[in-house]
Amino acid sequence: MLRILLNALRTGVVTTRYPAEPSVPPERFRGAPVLRPGSALPPPAVCPTGALSERLEAGGRRVGLDLARCVFCGRCAEDPWAGAIAMGRDFELAARTRSDLRIEVVADDAAIPTAQPARDPDAEAARASSEIRRVLGRSLHLRHLDAGSCNACDWELAALLNPVYDVRRLGIDFVASPRHADGVAVTGPVTRNLETAVRRTVEAIPDPRIVIAVGACAASGGIVGEGYASAGGVDKVLPVDVYIPGCPPRPEAVIFGILVALGRLDARRLPPTG
């Protein structure tokens, strides 16, 4: 027992200060891809999940990127497209709507980014979370709901409870029963074999409740997509309040998303372009 106490004292405090202090991911970390307007952007087929798209408008090729679908593999930023797309280190990507996660730039010839849809993220955040904020008092108890994940997102949610992230310091906790929860953190694309369990778990949570789609599969179907065994994302089955991109999102990215859901942090504003 004494040895355990001594070890604990010797280890000291290992807990991160995020989000009070920023978290800087390592150099190789693959965050949101940065598309350089006016460059030789890759064709959509390069992307294994269909996150890249293109359309022709007024003779110009416009390339779109859906961060909800992106699995951050970095393939679109490899040769020969390394000059057109770079993997950025931005990981605070959570958004309240799928359209907030779409980026579009003009490829090849023009040097100007296309206009982004006009919106007021703060007003949206205020609208969506005022009720939640009033009822839940800025503390959030979540139920984890695996809807067919590969377990990477699950392990990152579990990591939130380790001594390094320790999300209880932020008033966030994971509970055993949906009846004790204020919301769910859903991982996975919602498989056919889990669809009933997903619906029934969410229905068991008292209103108002928050639904957070954690990771590419939950946010969009991700690498799984839609098929005989997969619905292709949580919002095909239930309304989603916050989408957290990533494959998987690193723990700080999940913390960011949960705080966005609570209205304690603003969702990311406009996606970065070159």
Add this chain to the structure above:
Amino acid sequence: MGSCGAPRRSSLADSALIDALRARALGAVHAQSGPRPPDLTLRLARTGDLPAAAAELIAGHSMALATVVATDETATPDGDPGDLKVRYIFEPIAAGAQDRFVTLLISVDAARPEVPSLTTAIPAANWHEREMRDLFGIVPAGHPDPRTLVVHDGWPRGVFALRKDFDGSRRVPVEPAEEFPHLVAEGEGVFEIPVGPIHAGIIEPGHFRFSSVGETVLHLDARLFYTHRGLEKRMEGLSPLDAFYVAERICGVCSFAHGLGYCEALEQIAGVDAPPRARLIRGIALELERLYNHVGDIGNICAGASFHYGTATGARMKERLQQMNERLAGNRFLRGLVVPGGARLDLSQELLGELTATLKDTLAGLDSLMGRIEANPSVVDRFDDTGVLRHQAAVDLAVTGVAARASGVDRDARRDHPHAAFALPQPPQLHVATASDGDVMARVKVRALEARESIRLVGEFVRRLEPGPLRVALAEPLPGGRIGLSAIESARGEAVHWLRTDAHGRVERYHLRSPSYHNWPAVALAAETAIVPDFPLVNKSFELCYSCTDR
């Protein structure tokens, strides 16, 4: 059928094996080498010869069932009657036996898709046969369990997802269904305890139906495949280079091992070898994946015994290792490090220095944690004699990895099917840790020994790194009609990857037999030696994935 490498003259051992099978078979047996040069494929002209041939391999040649792969080869006819084929793939079970797989190949008439079941003689065939019945409509005649496995309630009858005429991109309506018939014990005082699929903790989904008397577990019926995502179907028709990104994401905590296994199978098809530096980097990452899993698992097993110091310590050490993964690979699960043909990222001297320091601290932390566990009588009492898996059960079920080695099965794919850095001309000496008790404590101790061995191996691989190319290019289209077969020792045991390209060099069929697939039935057996409150402890001591079982 496709084969890789030049035709090889049969060795003496091969001809003895072929002769023995011919003596047991009533129909013709066509032998050829492949898919890999040391392997043998035996085509049985008569489906009815399968049980005798399989029995000969198991009893007469000390082999175990490695995997079963069904295929629908409608699109690539090879002149054989019947478009459905089943390959039963066996491997030797003796420690350090020759690296080889023996495939028994049978053709199945699509109009009457029936094969003799092997399950009563070879328990490890159980789930494989139920899976082929669900996904191909191939009926294992005489199988003792008529229930579905992969498809759940409301799946339409007569629809088979892995047949080529089935469009996997559409959702299938859920039909009215009766309640799933769980296998339960009945009698006075017997309780049924249903648990899951949604569990109380942050874990994957599965349903466990306990039959218990008081605290004692009489029987456990586990129902899995809730996370079946149709990933094997998803990969069909893709360029093998695109399908890689799916393979790397079948499982989170096995991301590297599964990505590697897919790449090694694909490299056989392409006829290329990853360069030495890439093999060493693959070896480093493979051991780092094992290490962060084993360290985290030892911590989580402590949670099963309410030893929270151990849980927190394991979680903290695992977190540090995953942060190291992120520095090396840009991803905490090592995604993006391996690619077909080699490695995607190099390891700089600076990163290797950080890695060495991290591993030094991890070794000290692990030794300290194991010391605290072994010095704590209440923890030892919970671990000892709990969740016993007997040696013979481990052999019968073809259990693999830590679970097998803790029950005295001396098998490790790093030695027995060399891959990554273990397939270099001068492979490292691998110390395979085993124990004989088969209980939770044995599995904890084997994990600790393996974690230390992983740290030593990473050090050796880092020292052996020499400048050189990182990857070789794979030209598209890839060769058509070829098979790649690889076996990787992941943190959970041997994973067997089987990949076949179609006439255009695209993925015709990919199959992953994950270690968890063979180990889950062993969890149910081990649980039956325990009490209900110990189930989480027993389960965590196996630490199996649902996602790479369910795919």
